[in-house]
Amino acid sequence: MAEVTLQNVSRHYGSTAALDGVSLTVPDGAFVVLLGPTGAGKTSCLRMVAGLDRPDQGRVLIGGQDVTEASPAARNVAMVFQQYSLYAHLTVRQNLEFSLKAPGLKLGAAEITARVSRVAEVLQISHKLNNRATQLSGGEMQRVSIGRALVRDPAIYLMDEPLSSLDAKLRADLRIELKAIQAQSGATLLYVTHDQIEAMTMATHVGILDHGRLVQFGPPREIYEAPVSLYAASRLGQPRINLLPAALFPGAPARAKTIGLRPEQIFQGEGEEGQVQRVEHLGDQTRLHLSYRGESLITVTDAHSPLRAGDSLRIRPQNPFYFDADGARII
Numbered sequence: 001m002a003e004v005t006l007q008n009v010s011r012h013y014g015s016t017a018a019l020d021g022v023s024l025t026v027p028d029g030a031f032v033v034l035l036g037p038t039g040a041g042k043t044s045c046l047r048m049v050a051g052l053d054r055p056d057q058g059r060v061l062i063g064g065q066d067v068t069e070a071s072p073a074a075r076n077v078a079m080v081f082q083q084y085s086l087y088a089h090l091t092v093r094q095n096l097e098f099s100l101k102a103p104g105l106k107l108g109a110a111e112i113t114a115r116v117s118r119v120a121e122v123l124q125i126s127h128k129l130n131n132r133a134t135q136l137s138g139g140e141m142q143r144v145s146i147g148r149a150l151v152r153d154p155a156i157y158l159m160d161e162p163l164s165s166l167d168a169k170l171r172a173d174l175r176i177e178l179k180a181i182q183a184q185s186g187a188t189l190l191y192v193t194h195d196q197i198e199a200m201t202m203a204t205h206v207g208i209l210d211h212g213r214l215v216q217f218g219p220p221r222e223i224y225e226a227p228v229s230l231y232a233a234s235r236l237g238q239p240r241i242n243l244l245p246a247a248l249f250p251g252a253p254a255r256a257k258t259i260g261l262r263p264e265q266i267f268q269g270e271g272e273e274g275q276v277q278r279v280e281h282l283g284d285q286t287r288l289h290l291s292y293r294g295e296s297l298i299t300v301t302d303a304h305s306p307l308r309a310g311d312s313l314r315i316r317p318q319n320p321f322y323f324d325a326d327g328a329r330i331i
């Protein structure tokens with residue numbers, strides 16, 4: 001595994017800047033998740049590292065080597081795409097073995113079998129090893145695609161929304177498995193997702209992209225607790241951060257346009273009165289939809305809360321975020 005660095009990388013398509021001066025280091029052994037809405041530049045970032053695309057400006061380094069001009073094959077990266085890409089006429093075992101049988105690798109048969117068995121077990125596809133790829137469900141095919149990357153020993157794994165086509169249960173299982181594989185093996189991963197739960201649970205570092213620019217990079221907890229902007233604050237958190245006019249509550253700083261309140265930044269039982277609009281019992285927590293001075297807010301309370309729609313509840317901000325008119329964080 002190796003450290004991967006983008007140095008001031010830009011890539012334009014016509015007048016669109018897919019990447020705009022991105023500098024980013026994926027430390028050796030890190031699990032870096034890129035977050036951002038559609039079009040933010042996440043896939044472009046992966047393609048630069050994979051060598052599927054070249055920057056107009058800037059450099060890409062893998063393990064300290066400048067690979068900006070190197071072919072994908074020369075970079076020793078393993079990529080998993082959103083859509084599975086398998087050899088349909090081969091069995092699952094043959095698909096998994098394929099890259100390990102490259103003549104340059106010189107791996108023994110026993111080593112190949114051992115790697116395939118281990119990965120098949122982790123991905124719960126051992127019983128399908130002799131099936132043809134076409135005899136699998138969509139979820140199984142995607143697990144084989146992930147397996148094809150995991151059997152290898154690349155400098156870095158590049159994954160583009162690999163779990164997005166799977167059902168919720170399998171996604172949750174694989175989230176835990178991928179994180180465990182990474183933690184145990186020290187693998188280096190650059191991983192693209194829309195799913196902030198994947199980011200919060202798996203990432204050692206999160207990179208937030210906005211129109212091709214990297215606007216914040218750090219551990220997910222740090223970005224959650226100290227976002228640099230309204231945009232970065234909105235990318236993490238479930239339920240989403242409440243963004244309201246700053247003047248709604250007393251005490252806003254002069255330049256503040258927006259107050260940002262995550263559920264835990266709304267103190268209940270003190271302050272001004274709001275109304276409970278709706279109560280959602282989710283099992284481990286209860287979500288409260290409140291109306292407060294004509295605005296809607298969502299917060300959480302304990303699982304056994306007796307609150308009901310129509311009740312009044314006093315609330316006040318507790319260590320809120322304030323943002324200026326451009327969305328930059330003030331405090």
Ligand SMILES: Nc1ncnc2c1ncn2[C@@H]1O[C@H](COP(=O)(O)OP(=O)(O)OP(=O)(O)O)[C@@H](O)[C@H]1O
Nearest residue numbers: 013016017018036037038039040041042043044045
């Ligand atoms: N080959 C291309 N030709 C033209 N425009 C492109 C090309 N590749 C990317 N773009 C543009 O560059 C921008 C960034 O695209 P990119 O695919 O990196 O975004 P993304 O964050 O991965 O989005 P998504 O979540 O939808 O995959 C978009 O505006 C996209 O339309």
